[in-house]
Amino acid sequence: MAPAPSRRGVRLVLLVTLLAGCARKPPPPQPAPGPATAGRLQVVRPAPGAVVRNPPRPFSRASIPPSPLSPAAKRDPIVSSASATHSAIEEGVQWWLDHWQNRGRQFVERGLVRMGRYEDYIDAELAARDLPPTLRYLPLIEANYFPRAVSPVGAGGLWQFMPETAKWLGLEVGPMIDRRFDPYASTPLALEYLTALHDQFGSWFLALAAYNGGPGRVERVIQRYGGGRPRDDALFVHIRDRLPKETRDFIPKYLAAVRLGEDPTAFGFRAPVKEPPERFDEVNVQGAASVDVLAEAAGIAEAEMRTLNSHLRIGLTPAGKTTAVRLPVGMAGVFLARFAEIPPEDRVTLREHTVVRGETLSQIARQYRVSLDALRAANPEVEPRRMQIGTVLVIPRR
Secondary structure, three states: OOOOOOHHHHHHHHHHHHHHOOOOOOOOOOOOOOOOOOOOOOOOOOOOOOEEOOOOOOOOOOOOOOOOOOHHHHOOOOOOOHHHHOHHHHHHHHHHHHHHHOOOHHHHHHHHHHHHHHHHHHHHHHHHOOOOHHHHHHHHHHHOOOOOOEOOOOOEOOOOEOHHHHHHHOOOEOOOEEHHHOHHHHHHHHHHHHHHHHHHHOOHHHHHHHHHHOHHHHHHHHHHHOOOOOOOHHHHHHHHHHOOHHHHOHHHHHHHHHHHHHOHHHHOOOOOOOOOOOOEEEEEEEOOOEHHHHHHHHOOOHHHHHHHOOOEOOOEOOOOOEEEEEEEOOOHHHHHHHHHOOOHHHOOOOEEEEOOOOOOHHHHHHHHOOOHHHHHHHOOOOOHHHOOOOOEEEEOOO
């Protein structure tokens, strides 16, 4: 496996095209890769069967209540910024805290519980890059720490990448396997992207705004309304009213999440009983198998199998390929023995449909309320224009 590129190399690749892209909005089509751009961001993944050990690894103003932040968070360059106490920012922070204490209480409580599953891994990745530790709360406001989260506009995963942006960064995105929903593939790329944004704008407030609204948009607003001011957090406050509402509100929402996440009890929440850190082994599975069959062979609940393998978009490994499947630590041997005993024709338990005269894949997809892409991915050997009467299709679960 090729070694991961250096941070400097990653930044150079990202910064060449950064003005055209963002974490939510994709960049325009890029030219064919040349010597300077052929290198893609790469994630080093564990070898099949290996046990993955994810290692645990002045904010003040007279009118603001005492901060519940930990000493480490108070030293964080984002929350310790002088602009974090600006009246307009603080007003937004208080709005979000009030919302989460009332109508949004159950929502954020679920996110804080799920956070325990991935926070050790994300903390270690942040520390390895010397990034602000409070960035651990970015997936809380982006996806509520739900790895299968999808926004109304199609952004997905903990870090809410749009499909085109994820592909641009080097993630596999398809109807059956989509690495945006894989926290261990998407997190390193999200952090490198944030690093490049900070390098460009010189401010974490501006970098986070660019992550939300797009670096091209933020750059244009700076050029038009910045007035030659230094690129710092104060510049974000200056141009804030010129940005879209969601981007305008992104920094207050982030700062509110940090305060709440650091000490939920200070805001009337019970201390969350967090999910344990995720640990897993990986094994190779040949051909198509549905997650309920995989779960039964592993002796675990189907929901746990789906969570461990959230990148399997329709709950099915691709036919004709070898797929790495994650299992709880120590289950690899038992799984392989049980799975080998299951005949290949019994490894997919999804519904079947026999094609009759006049039917098309589109009609069948609508009938079962599944996407056409998912239906085609579950039946890679079927040619839509040459589909014959009597063809048996596998219908994936919705």
